[in-house]
Amino acid sequence: MATSLNGSKTTPIVARAQELFEDLSFTSARRWKEAAPGRKVIGYMPIYVPREIIHAAEMLPLGIVGGGDQLEVIHGDAYYQSYICRIPRSTIELGLSGRLDFVDGMLFPSICDVIRNLSGMWKLMFPNVYSRYFDVPQNYRDDIGGNYYINELKELRQDLAGIRGKPITDGEIRRSIELYNENRRLIRDLYAFRAEQPWQAPAADVYLIVRAGLVLPVEEHSAMLRDYLGAARADERPMRDNCRIVLTGAFCEQPPLNLIKSLELSGCYVVDDDLLLVTRWLTADVPIEGDPIENLSLAFLHHSESTAAKYEPNLKEKGQHLVRAVRRSAAEGVIFACPSFCDPALLERPMLQHVLKDAGIPYIAFKYAENSGQMQPIREQAGTFADSIKLWSGA
């Protein structure tokens, strides 16, 4: 259940977002597809795909982030050893159980070896579905990684035009960039609002509202964001004596909603996080003028989030994004919540912890799976962390 107050204008908005979150048959996306002949849906996995190009092809980008804690994984487990994370097995379960039978294509972004290999599995298991491993450059020079990425984007554009049956024009991409710019601005506003008054925008509500953007058309999602922001600003909620934390490590397999709620219940306001990064991957508006593909490429190279799946060429810059997130949101500590067996998050964690230590920022760490059910240990750990910050921090 959402954490909205009774009588709050946020309640119906959050309820709608929760309904979308719980619907593992993706009914709203199915309806969108059925509403007009020829409509196509392209699924994508974490961490980033240029949704603008999918949208420009008049298709619905559909974010697939696993099955959560409500999906019983029966077939998916037969494809993975016990030491591999949960998201690929529940994604396969979604596919094999027919829940994705309306999806015309799947994009598997460059995030880790498990999702990379899943791209090949998808080709074999669903041979009639367009499936593509979406590579991004790890070199950020315009004339090296930039050129490579432009050509990758052009290939994607061409593939989607083939599925659509007609070319995707520059004008269509520009229009989509405009819409996604607006959507990202609204999400940044929402994050800024929460950082300022976290008691007014509970972390679970914010998560649900942002997550709705994975299944709704961008226009509809932007309207939802505007409505929620307006309603949340009008609310009057009691401010608790919570500490303020940044949640990090949860950029791929998603934590159960209960875990996010548990953090607040145990005394931690989440004032920033790396959940659902695709929704705000690009950190500045993508220019509308000029070559739209080049603009998307440059935005990726120079204005995109830092995360474990990206190489950081500058040692001094390593982990500083997290320090900046702490400072920007006036956080008092960091909680590393990483999925079990997640190579990117877990290999990155010691380096980020060293940076935080040097910056004098306290942190704790635990692991989860998308279907973790027992929250008591997490509550105790987060609660102790909150107490220690309140009691012992320099403030």
Add this chain to the structure above:
Amino acid sequence: MNTKIVTSRAPAKPVAKDASMLKQKAMMAAHYDRLTSAPETGAKVASTFVPGNLNELIMCFDLLNNLPEVNAIQSGLRRVSGSFVLEAEKIGHSEDVCTYVKSDIGMMSKGNIAPNGKKFPNPDVLLLSYTGCFTFMKWFELLREQYQCETIMLHTPYMGDGKITKNMIDYMVKQLKDDVIPTLERVSGVKFDIDRLREYLKKSKQAEDDLVAVLQSAKAKPAPIDAYFGGIYYIGPIFGAFRGTDDAIDYYRFLREEIEERRASGQGPVTPDGDMGAEKYRLVVEGPPNYTNFRQFWKMFYDEGAVVVASSYTKVGGVYDFGFRHDSEKPLETLAEYCLGVYTNRSLPMRIDMLTNYINEYAADGLLINSIKSCNSFSAGQLLMMREVEKRTGKPAAFIESDLVDPRYFSAANIKNRLESYFQMIEQKRAGARAAA
């Protein structure tokens, strides 16, 4: 609490070695001596990875090639990796991640001692050849944090669609020209000479021809080599610091002649206990081996008369048996093609095609997968690979689990049990085929 991992020692019986193994041992010892004496000789050191190892390029700058994966393997074989892994976990590395990384980091914490008992030099440059394994990127970011040295990223795109595109080659060549080579020039103080690179590449090709002949000798019945356990020795020089050298040419010529002799006289592989007995089962193996109990693991096979006739692991540092050779006519493009083509940079459908091909070409009885707990690049998707290969070949497949260099994940009884069941399965399949004939 300090947990001490003690791995039972193998019996003290002397290990049978053929002449090529002794030759390789001498080559490796000389290489470790070159590395550990670098502070005295003034030689500079580049650390890099086995897949995407650009040894020819590294040599153009008079740099010594140090491979942390190989060091982790050496630690595994010497049974010291367990304590290194624990050390790394003690300082905050997750129990879930790659044990090569943890063995390397644990080794650094404990003095960074090479197999010759002397200290490894700190690298002057980390050449992050990012090919076929996500962990590589984080591994060298972790090492960079420790060594604070120059780090070069060479990004190899993944062959997701099963093909090498012009865009991929252009991207890699541009990285080599504009980033990798200028940085190596700066670090080493040596000017890049493309003709020197061409000469090394010509030498690589010669050794590669002989390596392929050695690996393909296992098509014979009986196979004169074991292409997994023995294969690991055969790939050592060419996947390591010797590709492009005269040493490698000599070694592979010598090895090829040795194997030719065995084949001509109808001999099977040499095992640590001497010549293998009668060949009963011919297997294709997917996945890396376990190194902490390597000899014990191998023994489970040769005791049963099982020989591995082809393996994917011996392609992790380069796939040569489908025709690729380093080509001195297009020196940078060939380095790009090499990186793109290594086994773990190939899509899952490509890997399945390769394994299917091996089963057919090498007349194998089936596929065995050794799934490695801490290697997602290999392991994710292997259960589907197993089904697909079974479906396409009609040959039985089996699945065992262990780890690279973490002794906690080697359960001899479980593995032996599964292998025995698998060999029974092959027997039943044969009996069924005979009955049907």
